[in-house]
Structures are given as structure tokens and as C-alpha cells.
Amino acid sequence: MELKQAIEKRSSIRVYKQDPVPLEDLKEMVRLGSLAPSVANYQPWKFVIVTDRKLMRDMAAKVARKIEDIPANESRVAKNVKSQVEWFATFFQDAPAIIAVAMEQYESVLEKGVVIDHDEINRQRNYPDFQSAGACIQNMLLAAVDMDYGACWLSAPMMAKEALSKMLGLEEKYKLVAFVAVGRPDRIPQKKQARDIDEMVKVIG
Numbered sequence: 001m002e003l004k005q006a007i008e009k010r011s012s013i014r015v016y017k018q019d020p021v022p023l024e025d026l027k028e029m030v031r032l033g034s035l036a037p038s039v040a041n042y043q044p045w046k047f048v049i050v051t052d053r054k055l056m057r058d059m060a061a062k063v064a065r066k067i068e069d070i071p072a073n074e075s076r077v078a079k080n081v082k083s084q085v086e087w088f089a090t091f092f093q094d095a096p097a098i099i100a101v102a103m104e105q106y107e108s109v110l111e112k113g114v115v116i117d118h119d120e121i122n123r124q125r126n127y128p129d130f131q132s133a134g135a136c137i138q139n140m141l142l143a144a145v146d147m148d149y150g151a152c153w154l155s156a157p158m159m160a161k162e163a164l165s166k167m168l169g170l171e172e173k174y175k176l177v178a179f180v181a182v183g184r185p186d187r188i189p190q191k192k193q194a195r196d197i198d199e200m201v202k203v204i205g
């Protein structure tokens with residue numbers, strides 16, 4: 001598939017056929033993800049591929065409980081909002097596979113020679129660690145399209161990231177960033193309205 005075609009075809013797929021996704025295909029998505037650019041070429045990522053249904057359900061239950069435990073405000077929509085977000089944060093439990101993306105801390109060249117610490121440099125640089133992980137995840141989503149899978153990027157489950165990291169057996173040095181749910185699409189959502197190019201772009205020069 002042409003890259004342009006994959007970019008135009010990609011959309012977030014949240015409902016999947018139950019066919020298992022072969023491990024080689026999941027690893028190929030990870031391989032292509034890992035070719036993304038990263039800050040200082042640190043390639044900070046670590047991936048956990050999960051197809052164990054029980055683990056996925058247990059993780060989703062943790063996420064749901066976390067959302068339920070957040071005190072609601074007084075608004076009329078409070079209850080609806082919570083159950084809607086809960087679904088968007090837990091549907092991964094019905095996906096044939098998820099790929100958890102985590103990253104370790106990079107060392108910037110600057111922190112070797114200045115008095116400000118890593119976290120402050122990272123903040124001032126606009127979180128290049130998360131930017132790197134984002135590039136990697138987008139590569140994985142496009143790889144999934146190219147291989148005729150559907151995928152969805154999920155950050156909402158990260159509300160329970162401490163518990164999820166433990167359940168995934170992640171070493172402490174890795175920070176969980178997002179999940180990518182993967183499977184053969186069973187429902188393709190309506191394509192979203194593309195924004196007008198001239199409304200998005202300012203040209204100088």
C-alpha cells in the first residue's frame with residue numbers, strides 16, 4: 001500500500017473481529033514503530049504484546065475502577081461522561097491484541113553540562129520523550145493499516161498506569177505511555193471531516 005493511501009485510510013478502529021493476530025504481525029508493527037525518530041536517537045521504547053484475555057479483562061477492570069473512583073461534579077452530564085469515558089478507556093479488553101508502549105528516560109546531551117536537571121530540560125524541550133513515543137505509535141498505526149488491521153491509540157487507560165505497569169511486569173525504569181489495540185476491523189467508523197488546509201496553515205515568506 002502507498003504511504004499516502006495508508007495515511008488517508010487510517011482511522012481509529014475500536015470494534016474487532018475475534019480472529020487472533022499472529023505474533024509475527026504484531027512484532028512487525030513494533031519493528032516498524034521502532035524505526036521512528038527519537039530524541040537523541042535514544043530509541044527509549046519498550047513494548048509489551050498482550051493477547052491474554054484474562055489479563056486484558058483484569059487491566060480493564062482496574063481502569064474502570066479508577067474512573068469510577070474519581071468524584072463526579074454537580075453537572076447533569078456527570079454520570080454519562082463517566083460511562084462514556086469508561087468505554088473508551090476499556091474497550092481494549094475485547095481486542096484480539098494490545099501493544100503496551102512504554103519508554104525509559106533518555107539522557108540529553110545538555111544535562112551532562114548544566115545545573116538544571118533532566119526533568120526541567122525535558123519540560124523546556126516540550127517533552128521530547130513523549131514526542132518520540134508519539135512518532136513510534138503513529139508508525140505502528142500506519143503499519144497496522146498497511147497489514148489490513150485496524151488499530152486504536154489509547155491514552156485513557158493510563159489513568160491506572162501504576163497498576164497496569166505492575167500487571168504487565170514492566171521494569172521500574174519504564175514509564176507506560178499508551179496502549180495500541182489491534183485486530184481485524186469489525187466496524188469502521190465514519191471518516192471524520194478533514195479541516196481546510198488554508199485554515200490550518202500560516203505561511204511566512
Ligand SMILES: Cc1cc2nc3c(=O)[nH]c(=O)nc-3n(C[C@H](O)[C@H](O)[C@H](O)COP(=O)(O)O)c2cc1C
Binds near residue numbers: 088154156
Ligand atoms: C494521544 C491520543 C490518545 C488517544 N486516546 C484514546 C483513548 O484512550 N481511547 C480511544 O477510544 N481513542 C483514543 N484516541 C483516538 C482518538 O479519539 C482519535 O484519533 C480521534 O477521535 C480521531 O479519529 P481517527 O483516529 O479515526 O482519525 C487517542 C488518540 C491520540 C492521538
